[in-house]
Amino acid sequence: MWLKPDEILLKNAFKLWVTEKDNEYFVLQRRRGYGEGGGGLTGLLVGTLDTVLDSTSKVAPYRILHHTPDSQVYWSIACGVTKEEIVQHWDWLQQNIMRTLSVFDSSEDITSFVQGKIRGLIAEEGKTSLVLEDDPEKFREALLRFEKWFELPPEEKLVTYYSCSYWKGKVPCQGWLYLSTNFLCFYSYLLGAEVKLVISWDEIWRLEKTSNVILTESIHVLAHGDDHYFSMLLHLNETFVIMEQLADYSIKRLFDKEAFQREPALSDPLQITKRGLEAHAKSEQFRTFFRLPREENLLEVHESFLWVPFSHFNTLGKICLSENYLCFASQDGSQCHVIIPMREVVNVEKPDTSSRALTVCVRGKRALRFSEVRDYQRLANAIRSRCGISASPQHSASSEAIRGECQSLINHFEDNPEDVTLMVGQKDSSKAVSTEALMTVFHPQDVENLDPKMLKEKMKEQSWNIHFSEYGRGTSMFFTKKTRDLIVRGVPEALRGELWMLFSGAVNDMATHPGYYTELVERSLGTSTLATDEIERDLHRSLPEHPAFQSDTGISALRRVLTAYAYRNPKIGYCQAMNILTSVLLLYAKEEEAFWLLVAVCERMLPDYFNRRIIGALVDQAVFEDLIRENLPQLVEHMTDLSFFSSVSLSWFLTLFISVLPIESAVNVVDCFFYDGIKAILQLGLAVLDYNMEALISCHDDAEAVTILNKFFDSVTNKDSPLPPTVQQAPLGNNDKASHFSVDISELIREAYEKYGNIRSEEVERSRKRNKLYVIQTLEDTTKQNVIRVVSQEVRFSASHLDELYNLFKRQHFLSCYWTMQSPALLHHDPSLAYLEQYQLGFQQFSVLFSLLEPWAFCTTKSTLSLWVFRLIDENQDGLVNFKEFSCALDILYSGSFTNKLKFLFKLHLPPGRGKVDLQAYLKQWQNEILKKEETIKDLPRIDQTQFIQFSKTLYNIFHGDPEEESLYRAVAHVTSLLLRMEEVGRRLQEPSSPPAKPAGNTAAEESSTEEASTTPENSDTSSSHNSQDAGPNLSETEWSFSFEQVLASLLNEPVIVSFFERPVDIQAKLGHAKVAQLKLKANK
16 A cells, blocks of 8 residues: 655664665565564554554555655655555555656756656545545555455445454453444454454444543443443543444444335445534434425534514524525524525525624515624525625615615614514415315314403414513524413413424425325325235224314325325334324314325425334333433332333323323323423333322332322313313213312423423434344344243253354345445345344355355355255245245254255256246245154155266266265266166066167266266366256156165165264354455455
8 A cells, every 4th residue: 555655764663674675776675574584572563553543654564655765754655564565565566656857957856746746646545435435544544454454345345443342251351443434343463362352233232432440431332231331542432432323323224224215325234434424413413403305404504693673682592504494593592593495595695794794584574683703694695606696796786775674674673673574385386185174174263252261272273472572473483481481381272283393394395395285195096005004904993082083074184194194204114103193283284284294294204103013112112211210210219110101101102192091181291292302201201200200109010000000191181172072081080070070281381391301302313323233133032932931832942052053144145234225135134024034145155154054164155055045045036035035944954864855956956846836836835834744765756867967967067176075986887886876777677679879878978977976076066956957857868767766775875975974063163254254355345
């Protein structure tokens, strides 16, 4: 590898380096401790220095220096891991540089020329792979060490590296931590003790920051049941974030493809960089905080002050700019933020150059003034370009007019905030099927009704109208503490749909996709899929007590929304609980609005909730358990197993408490959810457990605890609800008033915010990432245990051997996915399938793994034997092999009897089946499995001449390299000759009149063929499976063939062959060798 020319002094270096070649201008040196004469104390010390010191020129065992005869200064220009690599560089210098140097007169010119040439070579090398790295030179050096120490495939992309200590037992090892796309690697070499660690990200169960008495602060990694601790990191938080992102990236790409396909920015594993991961993390955090569409990316961040009219002061915060939105969030604790869609911006002006300020004017005669923006000119131009606003001189007249209007607006805005004209959202141009919320149709408000509940409802509306007059209304409304306070008190029925759309960000989705829902409805209605069948089944189970869903109006609207979403997102389709949630959305929002609210919930606010494995809900349950341990220690002491709360709370998360609370109370919870996200559900869950703490502590079993919680939910009411009794949901339990107490939902929510409102959304997101690893690995472990339980009944492998074999099988699948963007192998993994079918191998994957595990050390990845084995065990002929099929085949080859092993080899040479198995064949196979019908040797068909020749060749190849090879070859030749003579005798007896010359000639030909195979067994792999097995029909004139009984009886008479096949196989050694060689085999391909 060429190095950036670096000046070094050789005065004290001669003890560490040995000169191998030199000439007038260059020196090739070898590091002591490497190559010939290496080792000893010098080698140990040198190896330790190479690991601890951060310099490739010290690490690489070979280097080339440049010098001039009249100078004592040397320059390192190249290094190499192997002698071949450094000699290649040396030869290039001799051929391309040495002749040119003779034309220079001064040594300064020579050195300058050499340095320029080397820098040019480095620049050419780094044009593609290293252009995105912060420090390409240092990164090249780290990449050299990474490739040298870990011998991973060349496609593996190093992302970043750090110096740290790894705790092996109670002793820290100082070394280097390398983070690549698919692996976490660590290397240390201290006084002869080498520590090398390679962990793939998809094997990690836990990844967290920890601290204790010994380790002040460290990163804990749990993989394969082993704990690993990394400490003494200079940038621990940065390191942890990168590790977290890489682990999450790997989990999404390999296990959770639905989530991964939504992130095209990280689709190519060969282009992942530290900078790219950091940008992706910031964009993800930006989208989550401001509830923006997933297509938005954070482009620019500027610190500034924003004039807040309702508080009459400037608040410090950050301007965040994306493709289609301008957002601001305060940093002074006022919790004020605002979202401005670019489509709402009408002009951008710079009223005051001295204060570095700019004013953004939006529709609805509103203006926002940002000051102290460091790069205000560039920001103004960026906003203009994204809004399509021209700042050219020919528009100066109109610009002046707009500037004057904006300035008057600003003055009026600052002096009379109460008179500011309210911003109204864009007029809905799309034609929804139903244009009214169901609550408006089935429960219109009586304006003249002045009962206490209606009066309180009017007071709530008035409070919100005052809030709108101060903070604005619509997409660019200010979100503040006062907004949350009003949410906690309860949202008025008339404003609920509007505010849900605003807080969830669905208002932006709908505005940017006019007509989208109507088009989806037209396309989806009339389609018949599994999702539509499930939707039809659940339509009448969705809030059946509500009048809106006792009529065709509500049922039809619910059908259209659910069917349209299933058509939009077939990966999710339809999942139970979506019908309950959508029903409530339709009560307060128009049909199209309800659709976009469902999109916001399923794809942004509750990611991965509504799929077959409900991973998102399981992750949030794990987060909930962590919060219980942190906030309710008394409950934890009494109920050490918190899995009970996970099972009980599943419906809380999936339906946002709608399924357990009366509808008039549940909508208040939904109000909080749309404003605060999952944090609101977690807070309320803690408040429910806290409210029932004493009762839960005193209960004796889980059933009693469930009864306590159900009674509590039945007692929750909404005393302020203006809904009539016909709409309100009756309690599910006993209605005996004497035995029931009443809990107001507003009080319960207020208590939840007071006690647990300090839970930050950022902490919840971090906990989600941390627990997602554990949840997915737990699901994967459940899959493994179920597969092993099924397979163990069919094979003689021990449980531990099956466990190791399954890990090898699964890893072989992933090795095909690590380094490609759209690996076909990823399509073979479907978590929705039965356990046995979740991981399957194609032929290429199978052949690699089979070559590592087959017992005779004959099969290679390109051999025809692996193809025949694959074809034989692929029972349904779909080109894929599952773990049961793979392990049953190995079980026969490892532990089967002589007869079974021979029968397996015999069946390999039978003609292949034609096409895929039809339905009748499946039914017959299923019937045979039920009857447990054993295949007898009489069921096997006979093999013809060509197949028998290939069978003999296979035996020769299996015996090749064995200590008894010569005896085995003679035995096979004897059996082959005997079988052919027996067949000849049989033919003569059957056809006494036929001349014997032709069969005798055939017999001689066969014997010569077998003899040829015995002398060159390695050549048999070159024969095609089709040539050897499909040729049978073409040789119809040869009427003789052999049955399996004949072959078996003949081979049983050869003790050397019987003992060979009955020789026990060291299964543990085979598995251990495969585990080590699996990755290296991929690297060497």
